[in-house]
Amino acid sequence: MxxxxxxxxxxxxxxxxxxxxxxxxxxxxxxxxxxxxxxxxxxxxxxxxxxxxxxxxxxxxxxxxxxxxxNPDSRIIDELCEMQGAFAKQLWKIDQDWRAGLMRIYEGSLSLRRANTVSKVVEQDFNLIGQYGDLVTNCMTSVATLVENTNVGYSYWLAKKIEAAKAAAAA
Missing domain, CATH: 1.20.58 (Methane Monooxygenase Hydroxylase; Chain G, domain 1)
Structure with a gap:
């Protein structure tokens, strides 16, 4: 059914x-x-x-x-663009680290051809799996840290800008 x-x-x-x-x-x-x-x-x-x-x-x-x-101020927009650029630069670095890590793992996988026993092949296979797991962990941790830090930092910046705008409007 x-x-x-x-x-x-x-x-x-x-x-x-x-x-x-x-x-x-x-x-x-x-x-x-x-x-x-x-x-x-x-x-x-x-x-x-x-x-x-x-x-x-x-x-x-x-x-x-x-x-x-x-308060559509050009300075605020400039600061927003600078923050976005800094965020993109950090993401670029994380991406570069990811690609370099994948290349190291790929190069390590080429050495599997030189292994002459089953135990060496198994050892190298699991070593590569461990390296990949470490790479994923490091990359995801870096991204999560970047997002959290950016979010908190941006909240602080935004609160200060809103306070300044309210003070300027009250004056």
Whole structure:
């Protein structure tokens, strides 16, 4: 018997303003779930941390839109471009490290042809697998660190710019 297919319900489009308001509302409620999840297991903690990062990113997007709408200053846009350039430069370095690591693994795989016993082939195979695992771990850790640091740094920069814009408007 074939399993029944379930037709998904259509998703209603949400206006951009409502989406941003939801993101802002979500940022106000993050600390309680994060604090509550501090005692849970690793899988849930990982989910909470990723959710917190996504929430901070959404709040940054909303804050950026508000800042640029209220104060479209060319200096702010220049600083945004500089930050994007620095981020791209770091991603480029991570990519270069990834490619260099893959090349080392490839070169190591060529030496498998020189092995003359099964035990040496097995040893070299698992050595290459371990090297690949290390390369993936290092690359993913570097990307996650870059995203987290950029997100936190950008939040700080954005808060300072919003404060300055509010102070200028009040004066």
């Amino acid at each position: 074939l399993p029944q297919t379930i037709t998904p319900k259509p998703v209603r489009p949400v206006p951009f303003a409502a989406l941003m308001q939801t993101a802002l509302s979500a940022t106000e409620h993050v600390p309680a779930p994060v604090a509550a999840a501090a005692t849970v297991g690793a899988p849930l903690r990982r989910t909470v941390l990723v959710s917190e990062l996504a929430t901070r990113s959404a709040a940054n997007a909303v804050g950026t839109a508000q800042l640029l709408a209220a």
